[in-house]
Amino acid sequence: xxxxxxxxxxxxxxxxxxxxxxxxxxxxxxxxxxxxxxxxxxxxxxxxxxxxxxxxxxxxxxxxxxxxxxxxxxxxxxxxxxxxxxxxxxxxxxxxxxxxxxxxxxxxxxxxxxxxxxxxxxxxxxxxxxxxxxxxxxxxxxxxxxxxxxxxxxxxxxxxxxxxxxxxxxxxxxxxxxxxxxxxxxxxxxxxxxxxxxxxxxxxxxxxxxxxxxxxxxxxxxxxxxxxxxxxxxxxxxxxxxxxxxxxxxxxxxxxxxxxxxxxxxxxxxxxxxxxxxxxxxxxxxxxxxxxxxxxxxxxxxxxxxxxxxxxxxxxxxxxxxxxxxxxxxxxxxxxxxxxxxxxxxxxxxxxxxxxxxxxxxxxxxxxxxxxxxxxxxxxxxxxxxxxxxxxxxxxxxxxxxxxxxxxxxxxxxxxxxxxxxxxxxxxxxxxxxxxxxxxxxxxxxxxxxxxxxxxxxxxxxxxxxxxxxxxxxxxxxxxxxxxxxxxxxxxxxxxxxxxxxxxxxxxxxxxxxxxxxxxxxxxxxxxxxxxxxxxxxxxxxxxxxxxxxxxxxxxxxxxxxxxxxxxxxxxxxxxxxxxxxxxxxxxxxxxxxxxxxxxxxxxxxxxxxxxxxxxxxxxxxxxxxxxxxxxxxxxx
Amino acid sequence: xxxxxxxxxxxxxxxxxxxxxxxxxxxxxxxxxxxxxxxxxxxxxxxxxxxxxxxxxxxxxxxxxxxxxxxxxxxxxxxxxxxxxxxxxxxxxxxxxxxxxxxxxxxxxx
Numbered sequence: 001x002x003x004x005x006x007x008x009x010x011x012x013x014x015x016x017x018x019x020x021x022x023x024x025x026x027x028x029x030x031x032x033x034x035x036x037x038x039x040x041x042x043x044x045x046x047x048x049x050x051x052x053x054x055x056x057x058x059x060x061x062x063x064x065x066x067x068x069x070x071x072x073x074x075x076x077x078x079x080x081x082x083x084x085x086x087x088x089x090x091x092x093x094x095x096x097x098x099x100x101x102x103x104x105x106x107x108x109x110x111x112x113x114x115x116x117x118x119x120x121x122x123x124x125x126x127x128x129x130x131x132x133x134x135x136x137x138x139x140x141x142x143x144x145x146x147x148x149x150x151x152x153x154x155x156x157x158x159x160x161x162x163x164x165x166x167x168x169x170x171x172x173x174x175x176x177x178x179x180x181x182x183x184x185x186x187x188x189x190x191x192x193x194x195x196x197x198x199x200x201x202x203x204x205x206x207x208x209x210x211x212x213x214x215x216x217x218x219x220x221x222x223x224x225x226x227x228x229x230x231x232x233x234x235x236x237x238x239x240x241x242x243x244x245x246x247x248x249x250x251x252x253x254x255x256x257x258x259x260x261x262x263x264x265x266x267x268x269x270x271x272x273x274x275x276x277x278x279x280x281x282x283x284x285x286x287x288x289x290x291x292x293x294x295x296x297x298x299x300x301x302x303x304x305x306x307x308x309x310x311x312x313x314x315x316x317x318x319x320x321x322x323x324x325x326x327x328x329x330x331x332x333x334x335x336x337x338x339x340x341x342x343x344x345x346x347x348x349x350x351x352x353x354x355x356x357x358x359x360x361x362x363x364x365x366x367x368x369x370x371x372x373x374x375x376x377x378x379x380x381x382x383x384x385x386x387x388x389x390x391x392x393x394x395x396x397x398x399x400x401x402x403x404x405x406x407x408x409x410x411x412x413x414x415x416x417x418x419x420x421x422x423x424x425x426x427x428x429x430x431x432x433x434x435x436x437x438x439x440x441x442x443x444x445x446x447x448x449x450x451x452x453x454x455x456x457x458x459x460x461x462x463x464x465x466x467x468x469x470x471x472x473x474x475x476x477x478x479x480x481x482x483x484x485x486x487x488x489x490x491x492x493x494x495x496x497x498x499x500x501x502x503x504x505x506x507x508x509x510x511x512x513x514x515x516x517x518x519x520x521x522x523x524x525x526x527x528x529x530x531x532x533x534x535x536x537x538x539x540x541x542x543x544x545x546x547x548x549x550x551x552x553x554x555x556x557x558x559x560x561x562x563x564x565x566x567x568x569x570x571x572x573x574x575x576x577x578x579x580x581x582x583x584x585x586x587x588x589x590x591x592x593x594x595x596x597x598x599x600x601x602x603x604x605x606x607x608x609x610x611x612x613x614x615x616x617x618x619x620x621x622x623x624x625x626x627x628x629x630x631x632x633x634x635x636x637x
Numbered sequence: 638x639x640x641x642x643x644x645x646x647x648x649x650x651x652x653x654x655x656x657x658x659x660x661x662x663x664x665x666x667x668x669x670x671x672x673x674x675x676x677x678x679x680x681x682x683x684x685x686x687x688x689x690x691x692x693x694x695x696x697x698x699x700x701x702x703x704x705x706x707x708x709x710x711x712x713x714x715x716x717x718x719x720x721x722x723x724x725x726x727x728x729x730x731x732x733x734x735x736x737x738x739x740x741x742x743x744x745x746x747x
Contacts, residue, residue: 347707435745439736440682448682454744475684481745557675561685564672568711574671574718636675637684 062198063092063229065239069202070102072241073209075129079105079113083133085160085176088229102129106541108534110137112504114144117155119505122491123512125280127154127212134161134181142185143498148219149188150378151495152276154212155219162226182221187375190218198228202241214247215392216367252365252391260363260387261403265412267328270296273340276303276333277393281487286397293404295419297322303492308485312424323355333366333393337383348569363387365396434480446633447608453477456549459615460521468509469502469522474551475637500531507539510546519545519622526552526583537597539627546627547618550590553636555582594629603631664729667722680733686710693730
C-alpha cells in the first residue's frame with residue numbers, strides 16, 4: 001500500500017502538469033479527465049459491474065469468472081481458432097455464457113482472428129477479443145498483431161498457456177507452453193500480463209482494455225493460465241471486477257496549439273494532411289470545420305476515412321503540387337511525415353529531394369511521440385517539425401479550431417474567404433480529370449481497375465454501403481470516383497502491409513456493419529486472398545452480408561515490378577519478372593474456391609461488359625444477408 | 638487475357654527477324670514480355686507509372702527516356718531491349734485506340 005501512495009503522488013504531479021493543457025484544450029465535447037483515485041477494497045467491490053453473477057459459489061470453474069470479466073468490458077465477440085490451452089474458457093463461453101456477448105467466431109487461422117478484430121474495430125469503434133493458443137497459435141497470430149500495432153488499432157488478445165509444469169499433460173501440452181509466452185509479440189503490443197489469480201485476471205483485463213483503447217491505441221495481451229481457467233474458484237475467494245471507465249484521450253498542449261493556430265491563420269497557402277486521424281465520425285466533422293475555417297485544402301492519406309471526397313477542400317490527388325506550394329503544413333496523425341514532405345526515388349542512387357519550398361513551417365499533431373518501441377521500424381524516417389504537438393489528433397482538433405478562430409483578425413477572414421473560389425475550381429477540375437482518366441482502357445480485357453470501381457459504384461451507391469478494404473492496389477479508384485463521406489465508407493489499410501490481412505479484416509468489418517444493416521464491400525487482391533482463404537468460410541458460417549469482388553491480376557504484382565526493376569538495373573534480362581511472382585499456371589478459380597465453402601461465387605469475368613450484370617446478381621445475394629464473391633480478372637493496377 | 642495469350646503465341650512465331658516495318662502486333666507481345674504493362678497497364682493507360690498511350694510521346698523523346706531514365710522507371714538499355722523491339726513497342730502504343738468520350742460513359746457521369 002505504501003508504494004502505491006508514493007506512485008500515486010508522482011502520478012498526480014504528472015497529471016497536474018498536464019492538466020493546464022488539457023483543460024484549455026477541451027472547449028467542447030471532450031470528456032473531463034477522470035479523477036485519479038485508487039479505490040479501496042470495499043469501493044472496488046461496490047463498483048463491480050456484475051456482482052449478482054459473481055460466483056461467490058466456490059467450486060465453479062475459474063473460466064466462468066473470466067467470462068464475467070470479458071462481458072463486463074462489453075466485448076461482444078471472441079475470434080478464435082480452437083485450441084486446448086483455452087478449452088476451459090471456450091467451454092465457459094459456450095455453456096456458462098450461452099455463446100452470446102461474447103459470441104465465439106470460428107476462425108481458420110490465428111492471423112485471421114486478429115485481422116477480423118482489426119477490421120471490426122474500424123467499424124464498431126470498440127475492440128473485439130481474440131482467444132489464442134500460446135506458442136504456435138501466437139506465432140501464427142503475430143503478423144496480425146503487427147499490422148494492428150502499426151495501424152494503431154486495439155485488439156484484446158487472451159492467450160492460453162499452462163504455467164505449472166505439474167499440471168501439463170505430457171506431449172503436446174509441453175510443446176505448446178512457454179515460460180514467457182507473450183515475449184514474441186512484446187515488441188509490437190502495448191502491454192501484456194500473466195495474471196497469477198482470478199482477481200489479478202480481472203484487474204489486469206480492465207487495465208489492458210483501458211491501455212489498449214487510450215490513444216495511441218494498440219493491441220494488448222492477457223495470459224489466461226490453464227490452471228486458473230480449469231481450477232475451481234476457491235472457498236472464500238472474494239472476486240470483484242473493477243468498473244471500466246474509459247480514459248480521456250491526451251490533448252495537445254494549449255500553448256503549442258495556439259502557436260500552430262497562429263501559423264495556420266496567417267499562412268498564405270496552408271495545407272492540411274491527415275492520415276490516421278478520424279477515430280470516430282466526429283473526426284470528419286471536426287476536420288471539415290478546420291478546413292472550412294481556413295479554406296485550406298486537405299490531403300487525405302487515407303489511414304482512416306478523414307474527409308469527404310466530394311467536399312471542395314478535398315484535394316488528395318493534388319498532393320504533390322500542394323505540398324510544393326505550401327507555406328504551412330499541418331500534419332494530423334501522420335505516420336510518415338518525412339515521406340509527406342520529401343520525394344524518394346527508388347533508383348540506383350536512391351535519390352531524395354525536399355518537396356517543400358524554403359521557409360515552410362511544419363506543424364504536427366499526433367500520438368506518434370507518445371509511445372513507440374525500438375526494434376520494429378514502423379515509426380518511419382525522422383522529420384524535423386517546427387511545432388510538434390503530442391496529443392490525439394481528433395481530441396485536439398476542437399482546441400485547434402477555437403484557437404484558429406480566435407487568432408483571425410477581420411482582414412484575414414476576408415482573405416481566407418477569397419480562397420474558396422479557387423479551391424472549388426481546382427477541386428472540380430481534379431474530379432473531372434479523374435473521370436476522364438477512368439475512360440482509358442475502359443473496354444480492355446483484363447478489366448481496368450477504373451472500370452471495376454465504376455461498375456461497382458453503380459451497383460452499390462443506392463445502398464447503405466461500406467468499403468471494407470484498402471484501395472491502394474487498384475490505383476485508389478474508389479476514392480477518385482466515388483462519393484465517400486461517412487466514417488464507415490472507408491476503413492483504411494492494414495497498417496503494417498502484412499499480407500493476409502485483407503479478407504479477414506473485411507469479414508470483421510462486415511460483422512460490425514451487419515449490426516447497422518449495412519452492405520460491406522471488399523475489393524480483394526488475389527495474392528492476399530491466398531494467405532488464408534478460410535476466412536471465406538467464416539463469413540458464410542456467421543452469415544455476413546459481404547460482397548467480395550476480386551482484383552485478380554494473377555500476380556503478387558508489387559513484387560513483379562520490383563523484380564523487373566532489378567532485372568533492368570542490373571542489365572541482364574527483362575522478361576523473367578513473372579518467375580516466383582505470377583499466380584498463373586494454373587490460374588486460381590476463386591468462384592469455385594468460394595463455392596467450396598458454401599459461398600455464392602461467379603467468374604472469372606474477363607469481358608468488362610459482363611461485369612455490371614454479374615455485380616447486380618451478387619449484390620442481390622448480399623442483400624439477402626449472405627456473402628458473395630465475384631472473380632474479376634483485372635489489369636495490374 | 639485470352640487475347641493477350643494468343644498475341645503472345647503469335648509473337649513467339651514471329652520471333653525477332655530483321656526489321657522492315659515496325660510491327661504493332663509484335664510490339665504488343667513485347668510490351669507484355671518485357672514488363673511495360675506492369676507499370677503502365679496493358680493498354681498504356683497508367684497504373685504504378687503514368688499513362689503513355691494513346692498519343693505517345695514522339696519516338697525520339699520516348700526512346701531517349703526509356704534508355705536513360707534515372708527516375709522511378711528502370712531504364713532499358715539496348716543490351717536488354719533492342720532498337721527494333723522498341724520500335725515495335727512504339728508501333729503498338731500508336732495503335733492503341735482513343736478512349737470513349739466521358740459524356741458517352743454513363744457510369745462516369747457525376
